[in-house]
Amino acid sequence: xxxxxxxxxxxxxxxxxxxxxxxxxxxxxxxxxxxxxxxxxxxxxxxxxxxxxxxxxxxxxxxxxxxxxxxxxxxxxxxxxxxxxxxxxxxxxxxxxxxxxxxxxxxxxxxxxxxxxxxxxxxxxxxxxxxxxxxxxxxxxxxxxxxxxxxxxxxxxxxxxxxxxxxxxxxxxxxxxxxxxxxxxxxxxxxxxxxxxxxxxxxxxxxxxxxxxxxxxxxxxxxxxxxxxxxxxxxxxxxxxxxxxxxxxxxxxxxxxxxxxxxxxxxxxxxxxxxxxxxxxxxxxxxxxxxxxxxxxxxxxxxxxxxxxxxxxxxxxxxxxxxxxxxxxxxxxxxxxxxxxxxxxxxxxxxxxxxxxxxxxxxxxxxxxxxxxxxxxxxxxxxxxxxxxxxxxxxxxxxxxxxxxxxxxxxxxxxxxxxxxxxxxxxxxxx
Amino acid sequence: xxxxxxxxxxxxxxxxxxxxxxxxxxxxxxxxxxxxxxxxxxxxxxxxxxxxxxxxxxxxxxxxxxxxxxxxxxxxxxxxxxxxxxxxxxxxxxxxxxxxxxxxxxxxxxxxxxxxxxxxxxxxxxxxxxxxxxxxxxxxxxxxxxxxxxxxxxxxxxxxxxxxxxxxxxxxxxxxxxxxxxxxxxxxxxxxxxxxxxxxxxxxxxxxxxxxxxxxxxxxxxxxxxxxxxxxxxxxxxxxxxxxxxxxxxxxxxxxxxxxxxxxxxxxxxxxxxxxxxxxxxxxxxxxxxxxxxxxxxxxxxxxxxxxxxxxxxxxxxxxxxxxxxxxxxxxxxxxxxxxxxxxxxxxxxxxxxxxxxxxxxxxxxxxxxxxxxxxxxxxxxxxxxxxxxxxxxxxxxxxxxxxxxxxxxxxxxxxxxxxxxxxxxxxxxx
Numbered sequence: 001x002x003x004x005x006x007x008x009x010x011x012x013x014x015x016x017x018x019x020x021x022x023x024x025x026x027x028x029x030x031x032x033x034x035x036x037x038x039x040x041x042x043x044x045x046x047x048x049x050x051x052x053x054x055x056x057x058x059x060x061x062x063x064x065x066x067x068x069x070x071x072x073x074x075x076x077x078x079x080x081x082x083x084x085x086x087x088x089x090x091x092x093x094x095x096x097x098x099x100x101x102x103x104x105x106x107x108x109x110x111x112x113x114x115x116x117x118x119x120x121x122x123x124x125x126x127x128x129x130x131x132x133x134x135x136x137x138x139x140x141x142x143x144x145x146x147x148x149x150x151x152x153x154x155x156x157x158x159x160x161x162x163x164x165x166x167x168x169x170x171x172x173x174x175x176x177x178x179x180x181x182x183x184x185x186x187x188x189x190x191x192x193x194x195x196x197x198x199x200x201x202x203x204x205x206x207x208x209x210x211x212x213x214x215x216x217x218x219x220x221x222x223x224x225x226x227x228x229x230x231x232x233x234x235x236x237x238x239x240x241x242x243x244x245x246x247x248x249x250x251x252x253x254x255x256x257x258x259x260x261x262x263x264x265x266x267x268x269x270x271x272x273x274x275x276x277x278x279x280x281x282x283x284x285x286x287x288x289x290x291x292x293x294x295x296x297x298x299x300x301x302x303x304x305x306x307x308x309x310x311x312x313x314x315x316x317x318x319x320x321x322x323x324x325x326x327x328x329x330x331x332x333x334x335x336x337x338x339x340x341x342x343x344x345x346x347x348x349x350x351x352x353x354x355x356x357x358x359x360x361x362x363x364x365x366x367x368x369x370x371x372x373x374x375x376x377x378x379x380x381x382x383x384x385x386x387x388x389x390x391x392x393x394x395x396x397x398x399x400x401x402x403x404x405x406x407x408x409x410x411x412x413x414x415x416x417x418x419x420x421x422x423x424x425x426x427x428x429x430x431x
Numbered sequence: 432x433x434x435x436x437x438x439x440x441x442x443x444x445x446x447x448x449x450x451x452x453x454x455x456x457x458x459x460x461x462x463x464x465x466x467x468x469x470x471x472x473x474x475x476x477x478x479x480x481x482x483x484x485x486x487x488x489x490x491x492x493x494x495x496x497x498x499x500x501x502x503x504x505x506x507x508x509x510x511x512x513x514x515x516x517x518x519x520x521x522x523x524x525x526x527x528x529x530x531x532x533x534x535x536x537x538x539x540x541x542x543x544x545x546x547x548x549x550x551x552x553x554x555x556x557x558x559x560x561x562x563x564x565x566x567x568x569x570x571x572x573x574x575x576x577x578x579x580x581x582x583x584x585x586x587x588x589x590x591x592x593x594x595x596x597x598x599x600x601x602x603x604x605x606x607x608x609x610x611x612x613x614x615x616x617x618x619x620x621x622x623x624x625x626x627x628x629x630x631x632x633x634x635x636x637x638x639x640x641x642x643x644x645x646x647x648x649x650x651x652x653x654x655x656x657x658x659x660x661x662x663x664x665x666x667x668x669x670x671x672x673x674x675x676x677x678x679x680x681x682x683x684x685x686x687x688x689x690x691x692x693x694x695x696x697x698x699x700x701x702x703x704x705x706x707x708x709x710x711x712x713x714x715x716x717x718x719x720x721x722x723x724x725x726x727x728x729x730x731x732x733x734x735x736x737x738x739x740x741x742x743x744x745x746x747x748x749x750x751x752x753x754x755x756x757x758x759x760x761x762x763x764x765x766x767x768x769x770x771x772x773x774x775x776x777x778x779x780x781x782x783x784x785x786x787x788x789x790x791x792x793x794x795x796x797x798x799x800x801x802x803x804x805x806x807x808x809x810x811x812x813x814x815x816x817x818x819x820x821x822x823x824x825x826x827x828x829x830x831x832x833x834x835x836x837x838x839x840x841x842x843x844x845x846x847x848x849x850x851x852x853x854x855x856x857x858x859x860x861x862x
Contacts, residue, residue, distance in 0.1 A: 014505060014569040014602075016560050040556045042510040043543075048556060049508040051571075057508070074445060077480040077488070079473040080511075080576055081593050104535050104545065106592070107582040112474075114535065114545065125471045125479060129447050138445040140482075145511055145576065151538035161537070162512050171445075 007363045008051075008336060010372045010385075013037075015050045017385045028225050029315035030156025032327050036388045038335075045153020045161035052389065053314070055335035057164065060313050061143050063195045063332060064166045067188040073139035073168055078121045080145065082113040086120040089286050100148045114147045119283040119305065122169050130301060132292040133173050137181060141168035143310060155227055157315040158271055168306040171284075173291065175212075178278055178302050185306050189219060189274060196313065197330030201320055203244040203270065205230050206258050212280025215258065219308075220244060220270035221316050230270045231255070235262025244268070271316050274308040321413065327390030328413050336368040338429050339391040343379050343398035355397040358407060358422055365426050387412070393429045438794045439482075439767060441803045441816075444468075446481045448816045459656050460746035461587025463758050467819045469766075476584020476592035483820065484745070486766035488595065491744050492574050494626045494763060495597045498619040504570035504599055509552045511576065513544040517551040520717050531579045545578045550714040550736065553600050561732060563723040564604050568612060572599035574741060586658055588746040589702055599737040602715075604722065606643075609709055609733050616737050620650060620705060627744065628761030632751055634675040634701065636661050637689050643711025646689065650739075651675060651701035652747050661701045662686070666693025675699070702747050705739040752844065758821030759844050767799040769860050770822040774810050774829035786828040789838060789853055796857050818843070824860045 015037035030047070033039045038053030049057050065075065087093035087101065093113070095101070102114035115121060122140065129135060143166045150161050157163065168185065172178040186204070193202045198221055205218040220230045231250045236243035236257050243259045256263050281300040284290070290298045309316075314333075321328040331337060340362075342355035352373070359369040370391060372382050386394045396408040406419040409428055420428055446468035461478070464470045469484030480488050496506065518524035518532065524544070526532070533545035546552060553571065560566060574597045581592050588594065599616065603609040617635070624633045629652055636649040651661045662681045667674035667688050674690045687694050712731040715721070721729045740747075745764075752759040762768060771793075773786035783804070790800040801822060803813050817825045827839040837850040840859055851859055 012503065012505075012569075014557070014560055014566070014571060037560075040559065042512070042552060042555075043514040046510045046512050048510050048552065050556070051505045051507055054506055054508050072443065074443075074482045075485055076482055077485050079477045079479050079593055081473070081477050081578065083474040099538070102535050102537065104533050106533065107530070107580050112592075121473060121479065124473075125481070126445070128471065129445055129468075135445070138443075140445060147512065149538050161543075162510055 007359050007368070008370045010370065011374050013051060015052065017388050027154065027156035027158065027315075028322065029158060029318040032318055032322055032388075033157070033315070036327055036390070038327075039157065045150055045159070047157055047160065047162075049311075052335040056314050056317075056329065056333050057311060059333040059335075060196065060310050060317075061164075061166075064192055064308055064310060065143065067192050067195075068141050068166065068168060070191075071139070071184050071188050073141045075142065076140050077142050077144060078115075078118045078125070080115055080147070082115055082121050084111045084113060086124065087113050090120055090283060091286075092120065100150075102147055102149045116146050116148045117307075118142070118144075118167055119169070119279070119303075123283045123287040123289050123303075126171055126301070127287055127289045130171065130289060130291050133294060136291055136301065137170060137172045137177055139168055139170040139181065141166060141306075155315070157311050159227065160311070163309065164311040166308045166310055170304040170306070171289075172302040172304070173293075173299070175280075175302055178304050182276065182278060182304055185276060185304070186217070189276070189306075189308070192308065193219065193273075195332050196317060197332060198273070198317065198320065202273065203230060203232060203242045205244040205246050205270075205272075206249065207246045207275070208249050209278065210282075212282065213278035215249075216275060216277040218246060218272050219274035220246070221273050221320060222268050223271045223316065223319050224269060225319060226269040226271040228270050228272055230268055231265035232268050233257035233260060233262055234264040234266055235260040244270075271312075271319075272309075273313055273316055274306075276306040277304065279303040279305055322390070325384070326388030329390045329392065331392045334391050335389075336370045336391055338362055338367060338369045338393045338395055339372065339386045339389065340369055340395045340397070341372045341382055341386055343396065344375065346375065347373075349399075350402055351397045351399055354402060354407070354422065355395075358395060358397065358425055361422070362426060362429065365430075367426065367429055395425070395429075438790050438799070439801045441801065442805050444482060446483065448819050458585065458587035458589065458746075459753065460589060460749040463749055463753055463819075464588070464746070467758055467821070469758075470588065476581055476590070478588055478591065478593075480742075483766040487745050487748075487760065487764050488742060490764040490766075491627065491741050491748075492595075492597075495623055495739055495741060496574065498623050498626075499572050499597065499599060501622075502570070502615050502619050504572045506573065507571055508573050508575060509546075509549045509556070511546055511578070513546050513552050515542050515544060517555065518544050521551055521714060522717075523551065531581075533578055533580045547577050547579045548738075549573070549575075549598055550600070550710070550734075554714045554718040554720050554734075557602055557732070558718055558720045561602065561720060561722050564725060567722055567732065568601060568603045568608055570599055570601040570612065572597060572737075586746070588742050589658065591742070594740065595742040597739045597741055601735040601737070603733040603735070604724075604730070606709075606711075606733055609735050613707065613709065613735055616707060616735070617648070620707070620737075620739070623739065624650065624704075626763050627748060628763060629704070629748065629751065633704065634661060634663060634673045636675040636677050636701075636703075637680065638677045638706070639680050640709065641713070643713065644709035646680075647706060647708040649677060649703050650705035651677070652704050652751060653699050654702045654747065654750050655700060656750060657700040657702040659701050659703055661699055662696035663699050664688035664691060664693055665695040665697055666691040675701075702743075702750070703740075704744055704747055705737075707737040708735065710734040710736055753821070756815070757819030760821045760823065762823045765822050766820075767801045767822055769793055769798060769800045769824045769826050770803065770817045770820065771800055771826045771828070772803045772813055772817055774827065775806065777806065778804075780830075781833055782828045782830055785833060785838070785853065786826075789826060789828065789856055792853070793857060793860065796861075798857065798860055826856070826860075
């Protein structure tokens with residue numbers, strides 16, 4: 001039971017793939033992720049992340065965290081429970097105003113909120129520290145489980161009652177500084193979507209802005225089964241930009257692209273991966289979050305908020321790249337880079353020992369591997385498992401490949417197959 | 432606002448220390464951690480972790496995770512919400528049986544549990560994958576926020592309504608294999624407490640075991656304000672072991688130390704940091720979690736569970752080492768290793784530039800630093816802040832130290848002061 005390898009052996013992993021379709025999954029992402037053993041459904045809209053799924057989630061988290069840290073945002077972890085009074089301060093305790101909030105009865109006639117978003121929690125924290133203009137601007141973010149009281153949960157991990165989010169809040173003296181920071185966050189988000197392999201499919205989508213700005217912005221990823229409809233600006237695409245407007249602000253024949261002023265749009269199905277808002281004083285004013293100007297005048301702090309759906313991105317990436325054989329993970333988020341599969345009858349076979357040797361060689365060079373060290377299942381079902389699990393490279397070591405002193409490397413995306421000497425393996429999978 | 436340094440500048444950190452005692456904290460750990468800006472109280476028993484506090488929490492998490500990974504336990508992330516049916520299956524939906532569980536009403540007349548522990552969630556997951564004795568044993572763990580419906584929350588982050596825990600569950604064919612694994616986990620826990628700097632203060636404490644074993648075990652850390660009372664075996668201590676029995680199984684004059692059979696005990700106040708149980712079939716039987724023996728017979732899976740309070744450990748470490756001047760973090764969990772404090776009037780002063788130079792030198796060598804780059808507060812209040820925040824080394828760079836081409840290094844624990852050339856700094860703080 002005690003393993004000193006870091007490489008993951010399939011014989012050791014307690015989860016397994018499943019060949020049958022999952023009857024109740026009801027969505028492409030959940031269907032595939034459950035069958036591949038990445039997630040388990042606890043109930044509608046609530047999933048657990050199993051070892052392979054957690055690795056994907058952590059990889060997405062890491063990319064998001066690095067880009068937040070790069071723009072100087074400070075990570076914290078706000079509470080999931082909150083006092084009813086905070087929500088009453090902003091008027092959002094009332095389910096007619098805000099129906100997403102779970103109201104949790106506690107011992108001693110108390111009642112708590114179970115937070116779907118954290119403006120009501122971070123503003124009282126900021127109020128403890130912000131005194132003057134010298135304390136501004138700053139950005140604070142967290143990566144945390146959120147809860148939403150959904151009547152009907154759907155779309156697997158795309159829209160759940162419980163999900164992992166990154167939420168960043170920024171605090172400023174004035175609108176101009178908020179707008180500067182808003183652009184900095186947009187650059188960070190572009191970097192995140194690029195690193196996740198989603199840049200080509202992600203459209204900066206203009207949505208209604210509320211009282212403090214003309215627009216808010218969504219990051220919509222084009223997906224055949226996406227739950228949203230967006231209108232992609234054709235003129236923007238012709239200029240190499242990915243810009244769309246969302247359904248709620250689109251009027252056929254009247255709407256112009258806010259960037260190009262073009263009026264030609266193409267309707268697409270998409271899934272929202274992130275959204276950013278200028279909040280103005282919407283939350284600072286009710287909590288009395290103010291700062292003193294250099295002249296000693298007290299003014300409301302100006303805020304922005306910037307969400308990104310971390311577990312939702314896992315579902316979006318799963319749907320965006322999957323094919324008929326299963327999942328296809330981009331390298332940056334895959335649970336490991338190489339899926340090593342010996343075709344062997346015993347652990348003493350040269351195919352098995354060579355496979356373990358290749359895995360150690362790659363792991364030592366920092367390339368995470370999964371080794372299918374199982375002897376029992378048929379080669380066919382193990383190859384199908386590799387396709388279903390979707391690691392970027394499948395490396396088959398068999399008596400046939402070894403006869404030529406080679407291993408067979410197949411790229412999961414595209415399917416290109418190379419026969420390769422073991423000394424060239426690292427260069428090939430690191431390329 | 433955009434920082435390309437990784438080092439933390441106090442002028443950039445949005446939190447601040449506070450000189451005043453926190454009126455409502457009501458506990459040594461919360462008092463200090465709130466004053467030092469490590470945590471913020473959302474409400475009784477519910478805290479947010481601010482940037483410095485989150486670094487401590489992540490360091491504790493990392494140590495726990497590494498020791499779990501080392502024994503081959505597989506990390507996952509179970510859901511926080513659960514269906515009522517799961518709790519009804521084990522009889523724990525009834526508040527008379529189990530009053531810690533929050534019952535959360537949801538849209539559409541649904542009702543969920545908000546999990547304080549995860550036996551009810553992991554057993555149905557395991558049931559999807561366990562078929563035969565070949566699928567056993569395995570251990571699966573998570574580090575996750577838990578919720579408890581406490582009537583009265585107390586002791587700061589030691590006993591809250593919301594807290595971070597590591598919970599490991601193990602699955603076995605028989606009692607003998609469970610006992611083997613239980614000993615492996617005890618070794619891992621010993622390594623965790625040693626790495627956290629708590630080994631000298633932590634007693635393996637025998638508690639009542641329930642139906643499946645004579646004893647369960649707690650890891651009790653001796654603390655003057657601890658909420659528990661334990662009875663330390665004097666004979667065990669004389670043999671170099673730290674063994675205690677808890678109050679519920681202690682009968683004066685009758686109880687013998689389960690390890691040494693000695694009957695001399697010393698009463699101590701302590702705080703429970705971890706507990707481990709043999710569960711037997713208590714949870715596997717009601718869910719029908721069974722495996723086929725080699726002979727094809729179906730048997731209930733035998734389970735163990737192993738908790739450790741991650742946020743609670745942060746409070747315990749805070750209380751265990753603090754002194755009158757503030758927090759004293761062991762190096763392994765401190766938010767950074769060196770607190771660098773230039774005494775300077777401007778950012779062009781040699782003391783300031785030398786301090787930044789030292790910080791860069793240490794950071795490049797992998798020693799995390801916090802630099803107090805603030806020019807406004809008095810030197811006295813900045814030195815007091817350094818003591819309150821409690822990093823292992825305080826490095827003061829002043830015109831006086833620079834006159835000798837030195838910096839002043841003070842160890843927070845013990846208070847030893849060294850004057851040291853900048854080229855010897857790395858060796859000194861890495862020692």
